[in-house]
Amino acid sequence: MFLSVFDLFKIGIGPSSSHTMGPMLAAARFLDALRSGAERVPGSGAPAALACRLHGSLAFTGRGHATDRAVVLGLAGFRPDTLDPDRAEQALARIAASGRIAPPGLPEMAFDPARDIHFDYGPPLPLHPNGMVLAARDAAGNAVLEETYYSVGGGFVVTAREFGREDPAAQPDLPHPFTDAAGLLSIAERTGLSIAAIQRANEVAARGAPEAGLDRIWAVMSACIDRGLAADGELPGGLKVRRRAGAIHRKLLAERGSNLAPPHAGNDWLSAYAMAVNEENAAGGQVVTAPTNGAAGVVPAVIRYWLDHVPGASRRGVRDFLLTAAAIGGIIKRNASISGAEVGCQGEVGSAAAMAAAGFCAVMGGSPAQVENAAEIALEHHLGMTCDPVRGLVQIPCIERNGMGAIKAVAAASLALRGDGRHAVPLDVCIETMRQTGQDMDHRYKETSLGGLAVNLPEC
Ligand code: SF4
Incomplete structure (x- = not known):
């Protein structure tokens, strides 16, 4: 896998690339997958509620690293490299007060960070200590999409399917x-x-x-x-x-x-x-x-x-x-x-x-x-x-x-x-x-x- 200078040096926000930037980017990727609809559960309705489960190190040190805050911002459509701190604070306050979130290009959904972000202090997920699961359900409570992400350090995020896999077709000719x-x-x-x-x-x-x-x-x-x-x-x-x-x-x-x-x-x-x-x-x-x-x-x-x-x-x-x-x-x-x-x-x-x-x-x-x-x-x-x-x-x-x-x-x-x-x-x-x-x-x-x-x- 070619690692560019811009993979190693990425503009973002503190305090942690694996616990703040990574989870925010994972949330952004989840929104992209929801919008595309390609991986939605067949027969499920429109997404009506979101939830997140943090595992391993993301759970143990997530509060200190503001992981929950990063997930909320990521699900609200913010990205680390373009984040406007004032707009982010307003969005956080609005979501906490209403228990609802409206990501760009998707319907408004139920999402109360205090209830819907779960810190799981049990064993970590199998592939990496920094694991998280994002899930969307429809109005009847049926699963619409669920995806496991691993924040593998430095703001790099992979799904369980991508973990440890190199796609030779995606590699540039160097x-x-x-x-x-x-x-x-x-x-x-x-x-x-x-x-x-x-x-x-x-x-x-x-x-x-x-x-x-x-x-x-x-x-x-x-x-x-x-x-x-x-x-x-x-x-x-x-x-x-x-x-x-x-x-x-x-x-x-x-x-x-x-x-x-x-x-x-x-x-x-x-x-x-x-x-x-x-x-x-x-x-x-x-x-x-x-x-x-x-x-x-x-x-x-x-x-x-x-x-x-x-x-x-x-x-x-x-x-x-x-x-x-x-x-x-x-x-x-x-x-x-x-x-x-x-x-x-x-x-x-x-x-x-x-x-x-x-x-x-x-x-x-x-x-x-x-x-x-x-x-x-x-x-x-x-x-x-x-x-x-x-x-x-x-x-x-x-x-x-x-x-x-x-x-x-x-x-x-x-x-x-x-x-x-x-x-x-x-x-x-x-x-x-x-x-x-x-x-x-x-x-x-x-x-x-x-x-x-x-x-x-x-x-x-
Ligand atoms: S690896 Fe741990 S001790 Fe070292 S800078 Fe990161 S959080 Fe701090």
Whole structure:
């Protein structure tokens, strides 16, 4: 399966790509299926009522991740990439008050979110920890359409029928197909192309020239950093977590150029940028998956750090950064996972750090072998990292963790640039190790909030 840079970097809303964006997109797909009528139960009447059942991690941490809210908005016709927050709030209030919903192109139906969204705390659905079932019934109570969706991380959604299946007919004809890092490196060696150029050529064949879209992705990422740095106050959700990125940034600005700035201040700049994004994400603001919402701060932080603190950086180089990062993220998603519910946080912040390390190494002049080395170092030192968000909110440990991921990404790229690309652990071996580690990880540490910090941190 070809994974485009725009599959890995998607504009959406916080706080979670798998628990907010995915369920909203699943609801949109369900509406499309209802409108088309092709899969409706023969003999059923017009849809008159909707219901949703959330399973596994979507049930356990769904309230903290605003999954129920996302389902309501998706069923009301909203999409993450175009959502107008004011209109969304009005629609939520109207649906809660009336118990009815009127999606575009469909009749008004009964739907009371408090009654018709069910959190099922039993065993998860068989194919993935993030499962949900959407159902429509007619006025006589007969089933009109029922569909099971899996939100598999990073805002990707598949039905039960599509799960794990690749449709060869739907695959574009690519000039440089690759499925793993070894394949990518051999293309680079054979053609003399950079990893960014290889990914770009595939993008052109699959979707057309990516430049305008890449510039838009960076504009949204950059605006998200700026909004996060300008904001203060408490984040929603009841944990009383205060925004810190803005205050850190103001101190860094005051120290800049003076002898008050410590030699390691670069780490603080990276943390401030990353935390700004993840504080925006926790507040439900607009972010770009990179490759998920929970890990959305790492890649933008390293790009901003490069642009603002490294001589010779250029806006045009951001495109190569994103393309390189996407090539690495695609390999990880294909061969392991980017879902915290599937493999823990090593799959989210670990993958983001690998992508950022690769992008940073590339724009700093690294060879393809050094880029692969940078990604491997960053991922290797996230192996085993669990996902244990306190109260199911994407705040503790997620916000600070993105700062740490960005710091590790820069350190990994720097180490790789000091070598010649030869190293002991190939990236493909590291990715497979992450997959196996995730498989062995107890479910309490995979976005269920049943273990780790989620149970040991005293209630505030
Ligand atoms: S701990 Fe990591 S994987 Fe889990 S929600 Fe937070 S950022 Fe995502």
